[in-house]
Amino acid sequence: IPTRLNQVCGSPFLKPFFLKTPVRVVSPLQQRRHTLPASEFRNLTPQDAISVFEIEREAFVSVSGECPLTLNEVLSFLDKCPELSLGWFEEGQLVAFIIGSGWDKERLSQEAMTRHIPNTPAVHIHVLSVHRHCRQQGKGSILLWRYLQYLRCMSGIRRALLICEDFLVPFYLKAGFKEKGPSAISVSNMHFQEMEYTLRGQAYARRNSGC
Ligand SMILES: CC(C)(COP(=O)(O)OP(=O)(O)OC[C@H]1O[C@@H](n2cnc3c(N)ncnc32)[C@H](O)[C@@H]1OP(=O)(O)O)[C@@H](O)C(=O)NCCC(=O)NCCS
Numbered sequence: 001i002p003t004r005l006n007q008v009c010g011s012p013f014l015k016p017f018f019l020k021t022p023v024r025v026v027s028p029l030q031q032r033r034h035t036l037p038a039s040e041f042r043n044l045t046p047q048d049a050i051s052v053f054e055i056e057r058e059a060f061v062s063v064s065g066e067c068p069l070t071l072n073e074v075l076s077f078l079d080k081c082p083e084l085s086l087g088w089f090e091e092g093q094l095v096a097f098i099i100g101s102g103w104d105k106e107r108l109s110q111e112a113m114t115r116h117i118p119n120t121p122a123v124h125i126h127v128l129s130v131h132r133h134c135r136q137q138g139k140g141s142i143l144l145w146r147y148l149q150y151l152r153c154m155s156g157i158r159r160a161l162l163i164c165e166d167f168l169v170p171f172y173l174k175a176g177f178k179e180k181g182p183s184a185i186s187v188s189n190m191h192f193q194e195m196e197y198t199l200r201g202q203a204y205a206r207r208n209s210g211c
Contacts, residue, residue, distance in 0.1 A: 125162040163192035
């Protein structure tokens with residue numbers, strides 16, 4: 001192509017018309033402005049890690065000084081098991097999210113904080129967080145409910161486990177979790193309760209939930 005270009009441009013008689021920006025024919029379909037969906041639920045990707053971490057940092061650092069996941073851990077889980085995450089986007093902006101990973105033991109241990117074990121019957125929910133502008137509107141409960149419905153549709157998953165501080169136990173009880181007692185995990189002298197959700201009646205639930 002460079003040779004041909006030189007030949008044509010070098011000729012005093014030929015106008016290099018093909019160098020002009022071509023006129024694009026835009027169909028009415030293409031002309032329609034692209035609008036982002038008002039509300040969308042989807043798995044997160046490593047590209048969402050910064051938005052995730054911004055919400056997480058605001059939610060936790062001001063309260064406890066500790067984030068459940070560092071930015072590197074967010075990136076790592078969204079790389080290893082994006083299918084165990086769920087984000088709620090409004091007009092393209094992340095407003096709430098859940099990040100989970102696979103776990104293979106009855107109870108959560110310190111090791112569970114940083115590991116993803118694939119193809120396991122339990123999911124460890126590391127973090128559920130709602131953007132501060134959107135709290136107390138039912139979004140946390142709705143996202144959690146959708147996530148548990150989604151897990152129900154994934155074959156092989158039987159339980160969801162998490163740890164939380166005492167003040168959030170009523171929130172998770174309302175969502176259908178049961179208390180498993182004090183957790184062995186502690187982070188900077190903070191203590192947690194372990195909660196478990198059993199994805200019961202899977203065959204029935206799947207038949208009736210369009211999985
Ligand atoms: C906890 C959280 C996910 C709840 O989401 P939300 O959209 O605000 O919650 P909903 O509107 O669905 O439900 C409200 C209920 O949450 C519970 N709740 C929320 N924040 C609470 C808090 N700081 N203390 C006690 N209960 C709280 C209450 O049960 C409340 O019900 P009430 O108003 O009748 O008391 C959200 O507040 C959040 O992101 N917090 C910061 C991060 C965090 O703590 N995440 C959970 C641990 S991983």
